[in-house]
Amino acid sequence: MDSSKRQFLQQLGILSAGASLVPLAQAKFPFSPERREGSARHRYAMLIDLRRCIGCQACTVSCAIENQTPQGEFRTHVNQYQVQVEGEESVTNVLLPRLCNHCDNPPCVPVCPVQATFQREDGIVVVDNTRCVGCAYCVQACPYDARFINHETQTADKCTFCVHRLEVGLLPACVESCVGGARIIGDLQDPNSRIAQMLHAHHAAIKVLKPENGTQPHVFYLGLDETFTTPLMGRAQPALWQEV
Amino acid sequence: MTHSLLVEEVLTRPQEISWLPWAVQYFFFIGIAACAALFACVLHWRKSDSAKLENLTLLIALTCAITAPLALTADLHQTARFWHFYAYPTPWSWMPWGALFLPLFTAFLGLWFLALQLKRFTKKSYRATKWLALASALTAAGLLLYTGREVSIVQARPIWFSYTFPVAMFLSAFHTFFALLIVSLRGEPALQRKLALWQLWTLGGLAFVVVFWVNGDTLSGVAIRDWLTVSASARHYAAGWAVLWFISLGLGGVALFQPLTMPLRILQALSAMALCWLMRWTLLIQVQTVPKFNAQFNPYTLPAGTDGWLAILGTFGLWIALLIIIRETVNGFARRMQHG
Numbered sequence: 001m002d003s004s005k006r007q008f009l010q011q012l013g014i015l016s017a018g019a020s021l022v023p024l025a026q027a028k029f030p031f032s033p034e035r036r037e038g039s040a041r042h043r044y045a046m047l048i049d050l051r052r053c054i055g056c057q058a059c060t061v062s063c064a065i066e067n068q069t070p071q072g073e074f075r076t077h078v079n080q081y082q083v084q085v086e087g088e089e090s091v092t093n094v095l096l097p098r099l100c101n102h103c104d105n106p107p108c109v110p111v112c113p114v115q116a117t118f119q120r121e122d123g124i125v126v127v128d129n130t131r132c133v134g135c136a137y138c139v140q141a142c143p144y145d146a147r148f149i150n151h152e153t154q155t156a157d158k159c160t161f162c163v164h165r166l167e168v169g170l171l172p173a174c175v176e177s178c179v180g181g182a183r184i185i186g187d188l189q190d191p192n193s194r195i196a197q198m199l200h201a202h203h204a205a206i207k208v209l210k211p212e213n214g215t216q217p218h219v220f221y222l223g224l225d226e227t228f229t230t231p232l233m234g235r236a237q238p239a240l241w242q243e244v
Numbered sequence: 245m246t247h248s249l250l251v252e253e254v255l256t257r258p259q260e261i262s263w264l265p266w267a268v269q270y271f272f273f274i275g276i277a278a279c280a281a282l283f284a285c286v287l288h289w290r291k292s293d294s295a296k297l298e299n300l301t302l303l304i305a306l307t308c309a310i311t312a313p314l315a316l317t318a319d320l321h322q323t324a325r326f327w328h329f330y331a332y333p334t335p336w337s338w339m340p341w342g343a344l345f346l347p348l349f350t351a352f353l354g355l356w357f358l359a360l361q362l363k364r365f366t367k368k369s370y371r372a373t374k375w376l377a378l379a380s381a382l383t384a385a386g387l388l389l390y391t392g393r394e395v396s397i398v399q400a401r402p403i404w405f406s407y408t409f410p411v412a413m414f415l416s417a418f419h420t421f422f423a424l425l426i427v428s429l430r431g432e433p434a435l436q437r438k439l440a441l442w443q444l445w446t447l448g449g450l451a452f453v454v455v456f457w458v459n460g461d462t463l464s465g466v467a468i469r470d471w472l473t474v475s476a477s478a479r480h481y482a483a484g485w486a487v488l489w490f491i492s493l494g495l496g497g498v499a500l501f502q503p504l505t506m507p508l509r510i511l512q513a514l515s516a517m518a519l520c521w522l523m524r525w526t527l528l529i530q531v532q533t534v535p536k537f538n539a540q541f542n543p544y545t546l547p548a549g550t551d552g553w554l555a556i557l558g559t560f561g562l563w564i565a566l567l568i569i570i571r572e573t574v575n576g577f578a579r580r581m582q583h584g
Contacts, residue, residue, distance in 0.1 A: 032336050079538070080255035086248040093254075098537075107400060113339040114328040133328050134321025136262035137339055143400035145259045145536050154321040209537070213399060227249050234474045236251035236539035 033109050038120030043188040043218075044161055045123070047195050047206075048097050050223035052180035055080055055095040059174035059183065066162060066173035070152045075099065075159040076174055081228070081236065096228060097183070099174070100125060100146040100159035101209065101217030108138035108147060117156060123218060124163050129155040143213045161185065188218075198222070253539040261532045261544045264551045266319035269559040271391060271524045273312035274346075275417025276424070278384035280305035281353060283421065285381035288374060295364070297435070300428050302357045304421065305380075307566040309350045315559045316342070318550075338394035345390060349383035352376050361574055365581050388414050395528070399463070403471060403531045406464035408457035415453060416520045419446035419492065423516030426499070426509055433503040440499035443516070447493055454485075471534055475541065481526040488519035 060077045067075055076099035084091045106125050109117055116131035117138050127138075132155035139147045139156060150157035162172030166185075170176070175183045186195030199206060199220060207224040208217040210231070227235075284301040287294065317323050329343035356376040363369045392410020399405045422443035426436055458468050471478045495512040498504060504512060533542045546552045 033334075074257060077257050078255070079253070079257075082252040082254050084250045086250055094251075098257075107398075111337050111339070111398075113334055113337045113343070114332040115334050116328075116332075131325075131328060131332065132322065133325045135319070135339060136321065137337070137394075139259075139262045140398050140532075141400050143536055145257075145538070148260060149262050149321050225249070227251065231535070231537050232251065232253065232539040233535050233541075234470055234539075236253050238253050238538070238540040239256065 033112075033115060033118060035119050035121045037118075037126075038122035038124060038163075040121040041189060042122040044166065044185065045102070045188050045195060045218040045220065046099075046161070046175075047184040047186075047198055047220045047222060049182045049184065049198075050095060050221060052178075052182035053078070053095045053097060054180055055093070056179050058177045058179055059097060062173040062177035063159070063162075066165075067160075069157065070150060073148055073150060073157070075146075075157065083225075094225065094228060096221075096224070097174075098144070098146070099219060100142075100161075101144050101215065101219045102159075102161060104216035104218060105214060107141045107143065107213075107215060111137045111141045113137065120163075124161050125158070126160050126163060127156050127158060129153050129157070132156050143210050143215060144217075251539070256538045256540055258538065258540055258542040259532075259536070261529060261542065263528055263532060264319055265525075265529065265546065265555045266315045266551070266559075268521070268524045268528050269315035269555060270312050270319060271413065271528065272417075272521050273308040273315065273559070273563065274387055274391060275413055275520070276421050277305050277308035277312055277349075277353075278387045279414070279418040279421040280308065281349070281380045281384035284356075285377045285384075288377040294435075295360070297425075299360060299364075300425060302353065302360060303567065303570060304424055304428070306350075306353050306357050307563055307570060309353050310566055311559055311563045313346045313350065314562065315555070316346070318555065338390050338397065341386065341390040342394070345383045345386040349380065349387055352380040352383060356380055361577070365577060400536055401531060401534070402463045402467035403534065404464070404527070405467075406457055406460070406462060408453050408460070408464070409527070412450060412453050412457065412523070415446050415450040416523050419443050419450060420516045420520040422446065423492070423513045426504075427513040436503050437500060440496050444493065444496045444500070447489065447496065451489065467534075471531075475534075478530070481522070481530060484522050485519065485526070488515050488522060491515040492519055 055078050057078055060074055063069070063076045064074060069075060076097065079096040079098055081094040081096070082091055083094050102123055102125050104123065106119055109119055109125065112118075113135060114131055114133055116129070116133070117125065117127045119125050129150075134149060134154050134156065136149055136156065139149060142158075147156055147158045149155070162170070162174075165172055172183075172185055175185050184195050184198065186193035188196055188199075190196060202222050205222060207221045207226065207229050208219070209221070209229055210217075211229065280301050284298055284305060287298045287301065317326050320326060326343070329340050334340050356373060359370050359373040359376060363373070388410065392413050395404045396406055396409035422439050426439050426443070429436055429439075458465060472482060492512065492515045495504065495508060495515065498508075499512070529544065533544050535541055548554065550558075
């Protein structure tokens with residue numbers, strides 16, 4: 001064999017060995033969780049207009065009925081606080097509906113050891129409870145107490161913005177049942193949606209919970225005093241009956 | 245904020261404790277097993293010719309390394325789905341690294357232990373043994389790293405969110421391992437003294453790390469100080485740590501000058517184990533009672549069933565049973581070899 005032929009075959013060998021690595025590079029082996037399911041053309045979020053909340057817990061009840069959570073376990077509820085300005089006589093109530101914040105940077109998702117909890121393209125954070133191993137790592141990682149172990153399924157459970165209802169054009173149970181119309185859900189990608197317009201109109205007054213955690217929550221509050229955006233331990237008197 | 249508000253929490257939902265006492269048992273046993281494996285590997289590679297010490301160390305390591313993963317799988321609420329860890333590999337989360345390291349660690353340790361017994365009975369030594377020792381040590385380091393980081397990356401529980409967490413876990417486990425080794429030795433006062441000295445060093449290191457952690461100007465340091473200020477039970481746990489630390493220090497100090505009697509060595513091992521266990525209990529279970537947002541603490545009482553006392557007693561019982569079974573099996577073989 002003359003040398004040029006040998007050289008050609010050698011180069012062919014190198015080329016084909018290299019080619020075998022191409023599919024590996026194209027496969028883009030992921031090193032961080034990726035969003036899946038849903039449509040990237042939407043970004044669902046909720047605005048809670050506290051000026052309209054009366055603390056009736058209709059959201060708590062309708063969610064429990066819609067999502068069939070076990071007794072004593074809730075995906076949403078309304079906290080209630082009695083507040084007095086120091087040195088003044090009058091007392092008022094602060095109501096704080098709580099639910100999953102469907103963060104843009106959700107700390108619960110990357111910790112999941114089996115990728116059972118994931119964020120959809122439309123921003124909704126969900127749990128595949130047929131895959132979840134019930135390790136509760138996500139429960140620990142959520143800064144908002146929004147997750148719990150459902151003792152019927154023995155897997156992680158949380159608010160899904162009633163995605164099964166959204167997908168067929170219905171409102172989430174809590175929004176549907178809200179007596180004062182305090183809960184507003186919508187698509188941030190649509191500038192004409194009510195939520196997008198309200199967020200724009202009240203830009204300066206909008207608050208989120210624990211902004212210092214860098215989670216970029218997508219449940220926004222209108223009419224919430226800054227006192228309530230950070231943890232209350234040590235700053236508020238716990239319910240009268242508790243001793244710590 | 246220009247106004248000061250007096251806030252009373254009238255209605256809220258406390259959060260349930262979702263990492264159970266099983267997790268405490270896992271962290272307790274895996275820490276000791278990993279430290280024992282590291283120590284045994286050093287013994288093996290330095291060819292220090294103390295086969296007895298290596299044997300004892302491996303016995304501690306192996307029994308703990310069998311108990312720990314059983315406790316861990318019980319902490320999963322869906323135990324039967326443990327195979328999902330292998331079906332859906334997720335390298336960016338710390339937890340699934342445990343699914344990789346744990347079985348390898350226990351397998352390497354088991355083979356190493358077997359190789360050592362074969363050498364003892366057949367006088368045949370295998371070259372692979374030293375590589376088994378190294379592999380055990382490497383997986384042990386992986387376990388110490390992953391268990392520590394899995395907890396200390398959780399910013400939502402700021403008390404955990406510190407690089408000192410894994411170091412404190414490591415040092416408390418190492419000091420307990422030394423105490424266990426001392427109590428299992430027969431005689432050998434010089435060795436006992438040396439081990440007591442090492443135990444004291446790890447105790448000193450532990451105190452330094454914990455003081456540094458609590459006083460640190462970090463998210464974690466501030467959160468710990470807040471907890472101690474608000475909660476009387478947190479102060480009780482801190483007092484418990486201090487008392488057990490001083491007992492361990494005192495007994496270790498005496499052991500430097502004269503070999504301890506058996507009851508005192510048992511007391512030393514018990515106080516070391518109690519300190520190691522109480523640290524894990526406080527950090528893993530009690531920290532979950534600290535609310536993430538509410539003013540109200542999350543209530544917790546230790547139940548009697550499988551997720552409570554039974555988990556704790558059961559795993560300790562299993563460990564003791566394994567110690568007896570493995571030791572007696574090996575001794576039984578030894579007797580048979582002696583008498584033909």
